[in-house]
Amino acid sequence: MRLFDFSLKINGFDINKARLALSKVQAKNDSDLKAYVEKQKKDIISFHLKNNSFYRSFASQVDVNDWSSVPVMTKRHLQQSLEKRLSKGYELKNVYVNKTSGSSGDPFVFAKDKWCHAMTWAEITDRFSWYGIDFNTSKQARFYGIPLDKKGYYKERLKDWFSNRYRFSVFDLSDNAFEKALVKFKTSKFDFINGYTSPIVQFAKFLKRKDNILKDLCPSLKVCIVTSEMLFDDDKALMEKQFGVPIVNEYGASELDLIAFQNTHNEWQVNSETLFLEILDDNDNVLPYGEEGRVVITSLYNKAHPFIRYDIGDIGILSDKSTLRKPILKKLVGRTNDIAVLPSGKKAAGLTFYYITKSVIEDEGNVSEFIIEQSAIDTFKIKYVSREVLSSDKKKVITEAMEQYLEPGISITFKRVDKLDRSKSGKLKQFTSYVD
Known part of the structure; x- marks a missing residue:
C-alpha cells in the first residue's frame, strides 16, 4: 500500500x-x-x-x-x-x-x-x-x-x-x-x-x-x-x-x-x-x-x-x-538580518566571516560546533563546544582573522559551553546580531 x-x-x-x-x-x-x-x-x-x-x-x-x-x-x-x-x-x-x-x-x-x-x-x-x-x-x-x-x-x-x-x-x-x-x-x-x-x-x-x-x-x-x-x-x-x-x-x-x-x-x-x-x-x-x-x-x-x-x-x-x-x-x-554592522559603518555578511573563522577554529578537530553573536557594534562573542578549552594562541589567531576580515579594534570574547542552544524547531543559527 x-x-x-x-x-x-x-x-x-x-x-x-x-x-x-x-x-x-x-x-x-x-x-x-x-x-x-x-x-x-x-x-x-x-x-x-x-x-x-x-x-x-x-x-x-x-x-x-x-x-x-x-x-x-x-x-x-x-x-x-x-x-x-x-x-x-x-x-x-x-x-x-x-x-x-x-x-x-x-x-x-x-x-x-x-x-x-x-x-x-x-x-x-x-x-x-x-x-x-x-x-x-x-x-x-x-x-x-x-x-x-x-x-x-x-x-x-x-x-x-x-x-x-x-x-x-x-x-x-x-x-x-x-x-x-x-x-x-x-x-x-x-x-x-x-x-x-x-x-x-x-x-x-x-x-x-x-x-x-x-x-x-x-x-x-x-x-x-x-x-x-x-x-x-x-x-x-x-x-x-x-x-x-x-x-x-x-x-x-x-x-x-x-x-x-x-x-x-x-x-x-x-x-x-x-x-x-x-x-x-x-x-x-x-x-x-x-x-x-x-x-x-x-x-x-x-x-x-x-x-x-x-x-x-x-x-x-x-x-x-x-x-x-x-x-x-x-x-x-x-x-538579510544576518548582517554585521561595524563601528566604521562597514557592513559584512555574518555567514561569510563565520566561514572564515570556521576554517581556523575547526582545523584541529577540537571544536565540534560554534556560533558567533554580536552584542554591540564593536563586540562579538564566540560560543563553542569542544573537547578542550581553546588555547590563548588559538584565540589570538582567531581574533586576528576576525579583525583582518572585519576591521581592527573590535572586541572578540570566547565562551566554552557544553552544548549550543537551538531554536524550538531544532535549527542552529550560526550568526546572530543583537544590534538594532
Whole structure:
C-alpha cells in the first residue's frame, strides 16, 4: 500500500492529480512555458485583488499588466491574524495551516489551499525521485526537531510512521546518542538521510572519530539530503566521505515550497514550476543573472493566502547560466538580518566571516560546533563546544582573522559551553546580531 500518498489523499491533498499537472508544466516547450508563467503570475494577482481584502489594501496601486508595479511584501506585513489574511471562500477548516520556524526573527502563521499544498508535495517528490527516492517505499532517517510536549510529540511520531521515517532528535548530539543512532542504522534499511545540516555534520564527525563509513554499516543507504541551514564545502566533503553517498543540498521555506534542489549535475536548480523567483536590489529592481540581491518569491498556486513578490529574507545570486526553465541558484549568501554592522559603518555578511573563522577554529578537530553573536557594534562573542578549552594562541589567531576580515579594534570574547542552544524547531543559527 502506498501509505504516504494515502495519508495525503485522506487529508484532502490530491497528489495524483497534482503530479499529472506538474508533469504537464514540465513538458511545455520554452515559449509555452513562458506564457504559462506570465499567465499564472497575472491570474494569482487578479485572484487576490478580487478575493482577498488584506492583499487589496496592501497592493492598491497594482497594474496587473505591469509586474514592476507589484509591491514587495515581507514577513512583517503578514504578522497579523491569519483570518484577516485569508481569501474569500477559505476558512481555517478547509486550508492547510502551519507556522514558520521563526529562524528569521519574524515568525508567523500561514495557510495554503489544499490544491497548492498538493502541488508542493508533487514538486518535492519529483525532486527526491532524481535520487531514486519514493516516499511510499523509501525509508528515511530523519534528523529534525520534535515538539517536547506530549501531544505534539506523539503527533509527529504518528506522522513519521505514516511517512516511513525514523526521527533522530537533534537536541542531543552527544556521542552516547550517536552510538544509539549507529545501532539503528546497522539494524534498519534506511534509503536516505534527511534533515538539518548541523546535526548531520556532527554525526559525520562522530563517524570519523569512530573510523566508520555509514554505507558499509547500512548498505541500503543511497543519498543524504540536508536542508534549513548553510552547507559549507568542507562539511559536505566530510559527509560524503563518512556516509559514502552523495550529499544533496535542499533550500525551501515552509510557507512556500521547495525553492531549490541540487540536481545530479551538482547545480542548485530552482523550482520554476510552482514558484517564480527574482533577485532584487534595495530599490526592488530586478537584478540581472550573476548579481547579488534579495531573494523574492511568488507562489503561483496559493489562492488561500497571498505570497506575491514575497521577500523571504535571504540574499542570493542566480547563475548567469540560468534560464526561465532552469534557473540555477549560484549562491545563497545568508539572511538579510544576518548582517554585521561595524563601528566604521562597514557592513559584512555574518555567514561569510563565520566561514572564515570556521576554517581556523575547526582545523584541529577540537571544536565540534560554534556560533558567533554580536552584542554591540564593536563586540562579538564566540560560543563553542569542544573537547578542550581553546588555547590563548588559538584565540589570538582567531581574533586576528576576525579583525583582518572585519576591521581592527573590535572586541572578540570566547565562551566554552557544553552544548549550543537551538531554536524550538531544532535549527542552529550560526550568526546572530543583537544590534538594532
